[in-house]
Amino acid sequence: MxxxxxxxxxxxxxxxxxxxxxxxxxxxxxxxxxxAHAGRVTPPPVPTDIQVPAGNTAFLEGHAVGTQNYVCLPCPNPITPTAVCPASGFAFTLFTPQATLSADNNRQIITHFFSPNPAEKGTIRAAWQDSRDTSTVWGGRATASSDPDFVAQDAIPWLLLPVAGTKKGPTGGRSLTAVTFIQRLNTSGGAAPSTGCDALTDVGTRAFVPYTADYFFYKKTPRGYPDYGYD
Structure with missing residues (x-):
């Protein structure tokens, strides 16, 4: 048995x-x-002035929740030119965004902030850092659009940023090192306050304004891979 x-x-x-x-x-x-880029990423239609050039493909999308952080300064200043200064001679100036980007499953994938770009000898730029391998990409000079057909009233503009620099993570991570362009789309909130920065006594006042947005990251379309015209 x-x-x-x-x-x-x-x-x-x-x-x-x-x-x-x-x-x-x-x-x-x-x-x-x-x-997060395992599936096809399809950005929404955008104004013509912030379209990504042909030959680049969206590969990663992050849904941002955070704040746009402002400080009251005399105006004009190196960040706020004379052309946009109010009559008071003082204006809220962005000193950093502070946001977490998540994938569709709500898992954090990227943090967003301002930091020195080593590729430009420490020039302060908008930066995005991968939450796992800490690779980082810095955006260059942004093209902004407030087209009312796309951008919500009282929301920060939609943006297109070319890449100004990248850096691998300390263990060689390179999730973001292939990025060529970044778009900020579907914005809500985040605009600088319209009051509270009107006099010398207001200088140094800070405002942390909640916002949400979707960020799309592009890389060069691989050879032999169809360009779906995400731009």
Missing amino acids: KNCNAPENQATRGILPIAGAMALVLAFAASHPQP
Whole structure:
């Protein structure tokens, strides 16, 4: 009778290690999700002045929640030119955004802020840092659009930024090092306050204004890969 059950026992002993291995694989997959750019990324239509040039493909999208942070300064200043200074001679000036970007599954993928760009000898630029491998991309001079057909009233403009620099993470991570352009779209909130920066006594006042936006990251379209015309 013992010999009759031997093949079954052997089969059971074979199944258990396989089941254990599968459980480990599933657990690993759950804790290490697929990259956010695993599927096709399709940005919405945009104004013509912030379209991405042909030959670049959107590969990553992040939904941002955070604040646009302003400080009251005399105007004009190196950031706020005379042409946009109010009559009071004082204006709220952006000193950094502070936002977290998440994928569709609400998992954090990127943090967004201002930081010195090493490729430009420390020029302060908008930066996006991957939350896992800490690779970083810096945006260059932005082209802005407040086209009312696209941009909500009282929202910060939509933007197109060429890349001004990238940096691998400390362990060689390069999730963001192939980025060529960045778009900020679907904005809500974030505009500088219209009051509270009107006199010398207001200088130094800070305002942290909540905003949301979608950021789309582009890279060169791989050779032989169809350019879907995301721009």
